[in-house]
Amino acid sequence: MTATLTPRNAVVAALLVLLALLPVYAALTGNTFALSLFTRIVIFAIAAVSLNLVMGFGGMVSFGHAVYLGIGGYVVGILAKEGIGSGFVQWPLALVVSGVFALAVGALSLRTRGVYFIMITLAFAQMAFYVASGLERYGGDDGLTIYKRSTFAGALDLSNKTLFYYLCLVLLLAVIWLVRRLVDSRFGLVIQGVRSNERRMRAIGFSTFRYKLVCFVISGVLCGLAGVLLANHTDFVSPAIMQWTRSGDLIVMAVLGGMGTVMGPVIGAVTLLVLEEALSRVTEYWPIILGPLILLVVLYARGGIDGLLTRLNRG
Amino acid sequence: MAEPLLRIEGLAKHFGGVIASDDISLDVAAGELHAIIGPNGAGKTTLIGELAGEIAPDAGRVLFAGQDITRLATPRRSALGLARSFQITSLFPEFTALDNVALAVQAHAGHSFRFWAPARSAVELREPARAALARVGLAARADTVVSRLSHGEHRQLELAMSLATKPRLLLLDEPMAGLGPEESARMVKLLRELKQEVTILLIEHDMEAVFALADRITVLVYGRVIASGDPASIRANAEVRQAYLGEQEAVTHV
Numbered sequence: 001m002t003a004t005l006t007p008r009n010a011v012v013a014a015l016l017v018l019l020a021l022l023p024v025y026a027a028l029t030g031n032t033f034a035l036s037l038f039t040r041i042v043i044f045a046i047a048a049v050s051l052n053l054v055m056g057f058g059g060m061v062s063f064g065h066a067v068y069l070g071i072g073g074y075v076v077g078i079l080a081k082e083g084i085g086s087g088f089v090q091w092p093l094a095l096v097v098s099g100v101f102a103l104a105v106g107a108l109s110l111r112t113r114g115v116y117f118i119m120i121t122l123a124f125a126q127m128a129f130y131v132a133s134g135l136e137r138y139g140g141d142d143g144l145t146i147y148k149r150s151t152f153a154g155a156l157d158l159s160n161k162t163l164f165y166y167l168c169l170v171l172l173l174a175v176i177w178l179v180r181r182l183v184d185s186r187f188g189l190v191i192q193g194v195r196s197n198e199r200r201m202r203a204i205g206f207s208t209f210r211y212k213l214v215c216f217v218i219s220g221v222l223c224g225l226a227g228v229l230l231a232n233h234t235d236f237v238s239p240a241i242m243q244w245t246r247s248g249d250l251i252v253m254a255v256l257g258g259m260g261t262v263m264g265p266v267i268g269a270v271t272l273l274v275l276e277e278a279l280s281r282v283t284e285y286w287p288i289i290l291g292p293l294i295l296l297v298v299l300y301a302r303g304g305i306d307g308l309l310t311r312l313n314r315g
Numbered sequence: 316m317a318e319p320l321l322r323i324e325g326l327a328k329h330f331g332g333v334i335a336s337d338d339i340s341l342d343v344a345a346g347e348l349h350a351i352i353g354p355n356g357a358g359k360t361t362l363i364g365e366l367a368g369e370i371a372p373d374a375g376r377v378l379f380a381g382q383d384i385t386r387l388a389t390p391r392r393s394a395l396g397l398a399r400s401f402q403i404t405s406l407f408p409e410f411t412a413l414d415n416v417a418l419a420v421q422a423h424a425g426h427s428f429r430f431w432a433p434a435r436s437a438v439e440l441r442e443p444a445r446a447a448l449a450r451v452g453l454a455a456r457a458d459t460v461v462s463r464l465s466h467g468e469h470r471q472l473e474l475a476m477s478l479a480t481k482p483r484l485l486l487l488d489e490p491m492a493g494l495g496p497e498e499s500a501r502m503v504k505l506l507r508e509l510k511q512e513v514t515i516l517l518i519e520h521d522m523e524a525v526f527a528l529a530d531r532i533t534v535l536v537y538g539r540v541i542a543s544g545d546p547a548s549i550r551a552n553a554e555v556r557q558a559y560l561g562e563q564e565a566v567t568h569v
Contacts, residue, residue, distance in 0.1 A: 182430055200407065203393060204419040
């Protein structure tokens with residue numbers, strides 16, 4: 001892919017520069033809140049990119065993706081509480097559990113489509129939500145404080161907020177790169193073919209179910225990674241992390257930013273969370289402003305903000 | 316006589332009270348172009364669905380090259396060499412023509428659990444796809460997004476995708492549907508060339524095309540086979556004339 005300087009690419013480049021330089025700004029101004037906000041944004045961008053792999057490219061609207069944030073977070077939290085603080089154990093285990101959960105959800109839900117698919121993914125997420133609420137030993141409804149962030153044998157000190165931010169950013173870039181390679185690979189074309197016309201895919205010889213399932217698992221694992229980071233960021237995990245409204249937020253990020261590209265959800269995550277933050281300072285009724293804004297983009301900008309920027313170029 | 320490539324034995328299917336397939340039996344010999352004609356509602360599309368594996372018959376068997384495929388899933392049939400085109404154009408509209416055909420090639424080039432190398436740079440997919448496009452006369456449109464192609468080009472692309480799977484049997488569901496006279500003529504010419512290479516089961520409304528192309532014709536009325544034979548005998552068959560051709564004649568001579 002050749003990168004030319006279109007307004008859209010300029011915005012994406014500016015965004016990446018902004019993300020890369022943010023800790024410098026935070027250090028110069030002593031604004032630690034900005035660093036914390038953007039750590040959160042970067043983590044949610046990872047989750048939104050992972051959701052968009054199944055939703056935007058695969059056409060599978062998962063309305064329970066926050067559950068993988070929860071699984072990633074709870075694996076870290078529970079292991080920390082049980083005295084296993086090593087990230088070398090916590091992180092791989094969190095990804096494996098996320099993957100296994102996605103495999104189970106996918107195996108059942110991918111046999112259905114449309115509204116049924118949405119409802120089954122939601123139902124699984126709600127189930128996990130109530131299971132987490134019932135874990136008395138791990139805080140139940142109130143959640144679980146994580147007293148020590150994941151350790152990496154002294155190699156990485158995640159309590160260093162700047163370092164943690166850059167770790168999240170590097171992981172976001174890695175996920176973007178990975179998803180980008182994925183969607184242009186043979187596997188990725190199959191996934192997009194299924195979104196476009198599954199019946200035709202079967203007629204030309206693809207057993208589509210297994211490809212959709214693998215795609216769903218990959219997405220779950222990547223979202224689980226976001227959960228691991230989120231728990232480390234907030235030093236806390238509670239059932240609220242996987243509330244269905246959170247799943248909705250992820251969908252809004254992807255739709256707002258643009259589902260057609262890998263970068264779209266990143267733009268969406270930044271836009272949504274920054275707007276949320278800025279508007280909530282102006283008025284406590286900020287959703288009244290944010291709601292119609294989202295509606296406008298969805299109604300009048302097919303392809304989200306990314307699509308809008310791309311069209312600017314064509315005039 | 317050698318074993319037929321496709322054998323249909325006593326196929327039956329009803330939807331509620333409507334009998335769509337009524338004890339259909341027919342053979343398609345390797346190398347022939349076998350046409351199925353019949354008035355609207357004769358059960359032609361149901362038959363294609365049963366052969367492609369999208370509709371499960373109530374009774375009867377479908378044998379492909381001697382193998383019972385009656386209950387086989389659609390993708391498995393495709394792997395055996397049974398390709399279909401769709402009456403209502405069924406493509407991947409947001410991809411280019413070349414991407415569409417390359418996907419069909421890819422479906423038959425081993426599994427697609429390949430996550431890293433860019434598929435659009437895979438010569439082993441792109442070259443056969445270009446060849447299939449050239450075969451149907453779409454080489455110049457390879458890089459055009461499908462939603463920008465004309466209807467006639469869509470029909471050609473349908474055919475290219477089916478060809479790209481290297482089929483032993485092509486199931487063509489009304490390939491002339493919606494084509495103008497010139498495009499139809501081109502399609503007939505193309506099918507005449509293709510029948511040298513691959514066995515074809517053609518479902519078509521365009522009688523002129525059917526009689527120009529078919530080695531054998533089977534006539535379906537209300538889900539039942541009322542006649543089967545070479546074009547001359549079908550043309551002469553009184554029952555067929557009454558059920559179908561007369562009506563068509565009346566329409567074409569307006």
